[in-house]
Amino acid sequence: MRLAAVISASLLLHTAFGQEPPTPAVTLNVAEKTLNVNGKNALVYSLTQDNGTRGLTLQQGQTFSVDLNNKLTIPTSVHWHGLILPNNQDGVAFVTQYPIYPNHFYHYEFPLKQTGTYWMHAHYGMEEQRLLAAPLIIKDPEDAKLADQEAVIMLGDFSFKSPEEIYTELRRKGRPMNKMESPGKGMKGMGQDLVDVDYDAFLANQRTLEDPEVIEVKPGTRVRLRIIDAASATNFFIHLGQLSGEAIAVDGNRIAPLKGNTFELSVAQRIDIIVTIPKEGGAFPILAQGEGTRMQTGVILATNGSILPQLSSQADKQAGALTNEQESRLSALHPLEKREVGRKIVVELGGNMQDYIWTLNGQVWPESTPLVIEEGQRVELVFKNKTAMAHPMHLHGHVFQVMEVDGKAFRGAVRDTVLVMPNSTLSIQFDANNPGVWPLHCHILYHQVAGMFTVVRYKEFEQPL
Ligand SMILES: [Cu+2]
Structure with missing residues (x-):
C-alpha cells in the first residue's frame, strides 16, 4: 500500500513538472522452490517476476528498473552479469552493497548501455549452486533482421548435495599432488584437471534430457539460440547435431560470424548461434555436454507434428577438454580502438x-x-x-x-x-x-x-x- 502511494505521488510530481514519468520498476523475487530432478525433489532458489517468468527481457535504451525482493530466509544479492553499470548497482554483497536481508528489497535503476545475451545470478555465499540465476536479455531492434525466432537455453549443473557439503568435501579431500603439477612439455593436456565436482545432472532451462524442453520452430526459418552457461563449475561443448550454425555473438557482444557444428562455452560465458531449420522440418536436439564427462543436457527444436527422439543424459563418449582454438578464431565486430597500453x-x-x-x-x-x-x-x-x-x-x-x-x-x-x-x-x-x-x-x-x-x-x- 505504502509503495503504491509513493509511486503515484512520484508520477504526479513528474507530470506536474512536465517530465517523462519514471519507468515503472519490474519486481524480481528470489524465493525457494522445489525442483524435481530425475524423479527426486530438491530445494532450489528461483529468480522470477511476479508472473513467474524467469529473469528479464528488456529493450535497447530502456532504464533498468528493478525491485529485487528477498523471499528467502537467508540474505542474498544478485549481480547483473556483463552489464556496464554504475558501481553501486553491481549487486555484489560486501563489495558494492550490503546483502539484502530476508523480507527486504533493493531497488536498482540505471540506463542500459548494451544489447545482447546477459544473465543474473547470486553473488552471495554459494547460492548460485542452488540455481539462483536467470537470463537477462536486452533486445536490439536489429535482432529481427538476424533471425525469425529466438530461444534462450540456460545451462546449469545440479547436485543433490548442498553447496556447503560439496565445498567441504573439496577442501577435505583436496587432490593428489601430481594433478597440480604442470604437464610436461609435449604432453599438453595430460596433466590437466577438468572436473572438480561430480554432479548429479546437467540442466537446460532447469530440465534434463529425460524430459527436455521442446521448442516449436517452423521449417525453413532461422532460429537464434541464446545459450548461457549458468553452471557453477561446468564448461560445456555445444553440439548442434544435424544442424550447422553460425555464432554471431559472445558474452552479448557481436563477433564476425563463425560457422560450426560444435562450440565451446565456459562457465559464465554466453554464445548466440543462428541455426536454420531444414525445409522438410523435423526434430533437432541441441545438446550441451560437460567437459571431461559423459553427462549431457539440452533442448529439442521441433517442427509441428515431428516425432521426438528419446535422448539420454549420458553421451556415448566422454568429452575432452576445452581449448584455446575457438577463442583464437573469434574477432569482435566492434573492437576496442587501437591505443597504447597505459x-x-x-x-x-x-x-x-x-x-x-x-x-x-x-x-x-x-x-x-x-x-x-x-x-x-x-x-x-x-x-x-x-x-x-x-x-x-x-x-x-x-x-x-x-x-x-x-x-x-x-x-x-x-x-x-x-x-x-x-x-x-x-x-x-x-x-x-x-x-x-x-x-x-x-x-x-x-x-x-x-x-x-x-x-x-x-x-x-x-x-x-
Ligand atoms: Cu578457477
Missing part, C-alpha cells in the same frame, strides 16, 4: 590443491591487494595460469578484448568472461572508463569461494562500503 597488470592464477586454496597473485580473498588503475587508462591484464585447471576469469562493470594467447597476438572477441587455459598466458585489454571497485574473479564458484577473487579499484574512488 597500465599493464600481471595476474597470476595459482592454487594449492592439497588444501583446495585458489589464489590471484598468491593472495586469497579478502586478504587481497586491490589492482589500482586510473580513469582514462587503457589497461592490460595478463593472466598467467600456473595451475593445471582452466579458470573462467570475469571482470565486472566493463567489457574487454582478448588480445593475446600464449604469445600469439590477435584482436579477438570483446567479452566479459574469458577461459584461461592451464599453464597458459592470456592477455586482455579494456578502457578504464567506469570508476568503481570492480570484482575480478574466477567464475568457478568453488574457486571463487576458496580465494580466487580480487578487485580492480579506480584510484581515488571512494570505497562504497
Whole structure:
C-alpha cells in the first residue's frame, strides 16, 4: 500500500513538472522452490517476476528498473552479469552493497548501455549452486533482421548435495599432488584437471534430457539460440547435431560470424548461434555436454507434428577438454580502438590443491591487494595460469578484448568472461572508463569461494562500503 502511494505521488510530481514519468520498476523475487530432478525433489532458489517468468527481457535504451525482493530466509544479492553499470548497482554483497536481508528489497535503476545475451545470478555465499540465476536479455531492434525466432537455453549443473557439503568435501579431500603439477612439455593436456565436482545432472532451462524442453520452430526459418552457461563449475561443448550454425555473438557482444557444428562455452560465458531449420522440418536436439564427462543436457527444436527422439543424459563418449582454438578464431565486430597500453597488470592464477586454496597473485580473498588503475587508462591484464585447471576469469562493470594467447597476438572477441587455459598466458585489454571497485574473479564458484577473487579499484574512488 505504502509503495503504491509513493509511486503515484512520484508520477504526479513528474507530470506536474512536465517530465517523462519514471519507468515503472519490474519486481524480481528470489524465493525457494522445489525442483524435481530425475524423479527426486530438491530445494532450489528461483529468480522470477511476479508472473513467474524467469529473469528479464528488456529493450535497447530502456532504464533498468528493478525491485529485487528477498523471499528467502537467508540474505542474498544478485549481480547483473556483463552489464556496464554504475558501481553501486553491481549487486555484489560486501563489495558494492550490503546483502539484502530476508523480507527486504533493493531497488536498482540505471540506463542500459548494451544489447545482447546477459544473465543474473547470486553473488552471495554459494547460492548460485542452488540455481539462483536467470537470463537477462536486452533486445536490439536489429535482432529481427538476424533471425525469425529466438530461444534462450540456460545451462546449469545440479547436485543433490548442498553447496556447503560439496565445498567441504573439496577442501577435505583436496587432490593428489601430481594433478597440480604442470604437464610436461609435449604432453599438453595430460596433466590437466577438468572436473572438480561430480554432479548429479546437467540442466537446460532447469530440465534434463529425460524430459527436455521442446521448442516449436517452423521449417525453413532461422532460429537464434541464446545459450548461457549458468553452471557453477561446468564448461560445456555445444553440439548442434544435424544442424550447422553460425555464432554471431559472445558474452552479448557481436563477433564476425563463425560457422560450426560444435562450440565451446565456459562457465559464465554466453554464445548466440543462428541455426536454420531444414525445409522438410523435423526434430533437432541441441545438446550441451560437460567437459571431461559423459553427462549431457539440452533442448529439442521441433517442427509441428515431428516425432521426438528419446535422448539420454549420458553421451556415448566422454568429452575432452576445452581449448584455446575457438577463442583464437573469434574477432569482435566492434573492437576496442587501437591505443597504447597505459597500465599493464600481471595476474597470476595459482592454487594449492592439497588444501583446495585458489589464489590471484598468491593472495586469497579478502586478504587481497586491490589492482589500482586510473580513469582514462587503457589497461592490460595478463593472466598467467600456473595451475593445471582452466579458470573462467570475469571482470565486472566493463567489457574487454582478448588480445593475446600464449604469445600469439590477435584482436579477438570483446567479452566479459574469458577461459584461461592451464599453464597458459592470456592477455586482455579494456578502457578504464567506469570508476568503481570492480570484482575480478574466477567464475568457478568453488574457486571463487576458496580465494580466487580480487578487485580492480579506480584510484581515488571512494570505497562504497
Ligand atoms: Cu578457477
